[in-house]
Structure formats: structure tokens, C-alpha cells
Amino acid sequence: MRASKNSLSPTIQMGSSGFTLIELMVTIAVLAIIVGIAAPSISTQLANQRVKATANTLANALKEAKVESILRRQNIELAYDPPTSKTIKLKVGSTEISSYKINDKSKVTRVITPATESKVIFQPNKKIAKNVTVVYTICDEGSKSVAPKQVSLTSIANINTTNAGSC
Template identity: 55%
Template sequence: MNVFARHRPQKLRMSSSGFTLIELMVTIAVLAIIVSIAAPNISNQLANQRVKSTAATLANALSEAKAESVIRRQKITLTYANTSTPKVITITAPGSTIIASYSYNSRSVIKPDTATPTIFEPSKQVATALTYTVCDNYSGATSRQIEVDKIANITTKLGGTCS
């Protein structure tokens, strides 16, 4: 006990220790307000991170497929499965030989602009230029696009529609 507390009356010394119930309730109410403001932002950030991760996985798979087509001197096909569990991106050689497979988040969705699979030629080109849009089940997420042009350049950018 400090020096000043000894000079107070006994009744005042006993009642001045701890927090009152009202002080604790006000503190909890303030914390609840802060959490309710922060919760939607956290959900949005998690959804954006899932989209970013899936887009990076798809871009890496496309790059590997491009490199494998040059190394093997064969046409290499990249396919994905939005309906399987787990969701998988597969790189295959002729004869359905699986070279590699990548799983991606079950809440992410990959949408191509055309229904044709991506086929990389040994001449460092693709059969058809494609744009993939990566979306999330959470509606507040920002989608990303991965573009593969005719000469197999792979670029990632924000945007696209997820409807």
C-alpha cells in the first residue's frame, strides 16, 4: 500500500479497489462495436486472399505447362475441375499422362472465357488465346484475370466479372 492510501479513511480505501460493473459493461460494449465494424473487412480480406492464391496457382500451372511443352517438344494441355473435391488444376501430356496437378481453394471458382482447354504448343504458342477469371463464393471479393495470349505470354491483373 502506498503512503497516500494510508491517510484515507478506512471506508474510502475499501471501495476504491477494482472496476465497477458499469465500467466493465461500457468497455465490453465499445469492444463489441469495434469488432462489428472490423468483421466485414476481415471476411473481405480473406476472400481476396483466396482469389489471389488461386490466381497465383493458376498462373504457376500455366507457366509450368508452357515450359513442359518446350522441354518435352509435345503439346501440353492444362485443365481444371471446379466441380471435384478437392478442386484441381491438371497438366497432361499426350496419352493422358499427368505431369503435375495443383489443388486450389474449394471456395474459389475458375471461369474461362471459352470452353476450350489451354493447349501449349512446343513452338511457345497456344492453340487459342484465353482469359481466365478467378472468383470467390464470397460476393465482396475482388476477382482477378489471368490472360494467355497467342504467343503464350501469361499476365495477371485485377478485374473480371463473377456472375
């Protein structure tokens, strides 16, 4: 035999409905602990994503410069001078044909060999002018625990992205 709600006394009906303040406080405390544990992991994930996105942006700009030099049969200059600049520009002479924005929290360093050169110019013959090789190292300024990435460009215009380098 089942007792219906209507057959219970009014004091029992009032006492068994809803949550107590203590139950709500315990639930909120458990949620706060879970969020506190998860927050550092999320910030590291976001920093990793920024480094990865910046490396991909840089690699795409290099690939576009290579392809444009072949299609246009002209030299294409990659105008990018880290860390002062946060924009990569592709130029034909003084005319800008494309630009890429780098994340403000990304730190990019560049090493050009030979050290006497400061420009990266893609030629239509699928090579870099003056046999320049370049290594870009990408780090995140907000997080030291994120592994850096390197985008390297060889003198024959091969573009490689690797997990290497130091910040």
C-alpha cells in the same frame, strides 16, 4: 507530504480498489461495437485474398506448363474444366506430372477461342496448340463486392493477370 496507503482508513482502502461492474460492462460494449464495425471489412479482405490466391495459382500452373513443355520437349496438356473441377492437372499424355488445388470458395469460368476447342496444350515451340486463346475469370462465391480477376493466355503462351471481368 504524501499520505501512505497504510495511513488511510479501511473503508477508503476497500472502496478504491478494482473496477466496478458498470465500468466493465461499458468496456465490453465499446469492444463489441469496434468488432462489429471491423468484421465486414475483414471478411471482404479475406474474399479479396482468396481471389488473388486463386488467380496466382492458375497463373503459376500455366507458367509451369509452358516451362515443362520447353524443358521436356513434349506437349503438356493443362487439364482443368471449371466449374466442375477444383484441381488443375498438368499431363504428358496420360501421365500426370503436377497438380494444383483451387480454393473451394473461388468460382472460375473459362472462355476458349475458338469455341470448338476444349483443351489447352502447350507445345515446345512456346506456342499453344491450334492457336487457342483462353480467358479465365476468377470470382469469390461468398462475396459479391470483391473485384474479379482475369488470367488470360494468348496463342503464343503469354500469361497476363488483370483486374477485370464480371461475375
